[in-house]
Amino acid sequence: MAAEIRNAARRDGGLVRFENVGLRYGMGPEVLKDINFSIAPRSFQYLTGPSGAGKTTLIRLVLMALKPTRGLVNLFGQDVSRLDATTLTGFRRRMGVVFQDFRLLDHLTLYENVALPLRVLGKEETSYRAEVVELLRWVGLGERMHAVPPVLSGGEKQRAAIARALISRPELLLADEPTGNVDPGLGRRLLRLFMELQSLGTAVVIATHDLALMELYDAPRLVLVDGHLHVDA
Ligand SMILES: Nc1ncnc2c1ncn2[C@@H]1O[C@H](COP(=O)(O)OP(=O)(O)OP(=O)(O)O)[C@@H](O)[C@H]1O
CATH class of the missing domain: 3.40.50.300 (P-loop containing nucleotide triphosphate hydrolases)
Known part of the structure; x- marks a missing residue:
């Protein structure tokens, strides 16, 4: 199909x-x-x-x-x-989308936010952990992956939203x-x-x-x- x-x-x-x-x-x-x-x-x-x-x-x-x-x-x-x-x-x-207002979940870390689309698909964490970490590094957030959105700058949130949009390889x-x-x-x-x-x-x-x-x-x-x-x- x-x-x-x-x-x-x-x-x-x-x-x-x-x-x-x-x-x-x-x-x-x-x-x-x-x-x-x-x-x-x-x-x-x-x-x-x-x-x-x-x-x-x-x-x-x-x-x-x-x-x-x-x-x-x-x-x-x-x-x-x-x-x-x-x-x-x-x-x-x-399709991946980066919204104007990011739409990150404040109670989840950046790592968890980016992994969420894969979790929703029922994937095992072991199958995607390395990929999520690599993507966060690619957008320059390797050091911030365990932080939650409320403590991040606008630019950091922006990059996390981009990483989340890309994790499903749209x-x-x-x-x-x-x-x-x-x-x-x-x-x-x-x-x-x-x-x-x-x-x-x-x-x-x-x-x-x-x-x-x-x-x-x-x-x-x-x-x-x-x-x-x-x-x-
Ligand atoms: N839910 C809605 N109900 C009624 N009118 C709406 C709604 N959403 C947008 N509009 C109207 O539709 C028009 C286009 O809005 P839209 O948000 O698509 O523009 P935009 O080009 O994205 O603007 P911006 O660059 O400011 O984000 C505007 O006149 C807006 O007021």
Whole structure:
């Protein structure tokens, strides 16, 4: 089944494809209008636009946390409106997400936070311990793995959230303002982490309005303005 889905994604040329997607919250105005774009496997792109333009909303649509009001959302080669709950859960596991507010669990150590997605899958600790430690070192938190989130800086929490998003080796990583809470030096280091991740085979989407960051590494920009999206390649 997994191979079938991957083949379908390849055939359709994308991990994600939106066709004429529109979204409104409740009876409010349309926040996203006629959105068309696709995300190729192993690609790197920014999602940008002014505050309130709809970046988080678009990410939530990709994560299937929201249903489009109109149009087609295709993930891994399949129309999501036709999928059953089990397949949707499987699709979510193929995506990693770094939320703007981190969403770490305060009563768990960083090690436990990062290991959580694997624990939830019922894996034995012996099968993942080394991998979690290696990933925490990779994001520069090797010395902090037994600390709990409330005693960490914003940048440390940011990196822990990135490690947690990566532990399941996602095919697609969505990061919402991943450099929003860090100084420019750390922002550059995080960007290098994302580039390395892409070179290891993950497609990366970074939502940001940090122009300086986007200038550091040239990549296509999905630009949202007034609910419309255009691609600056
Ligand atoms: N749950 C909600 N209910 C109603 N309106 C919402 C909801 N979430 C977002 N909106 C509205 O949708 C629009 C887009 O919001 P969204 O958070 O997607 O923008 P954004 O580009 O991510 O903004 P920022 O860069 O400030 O995070 C805004 O006008 C916002 O007020």
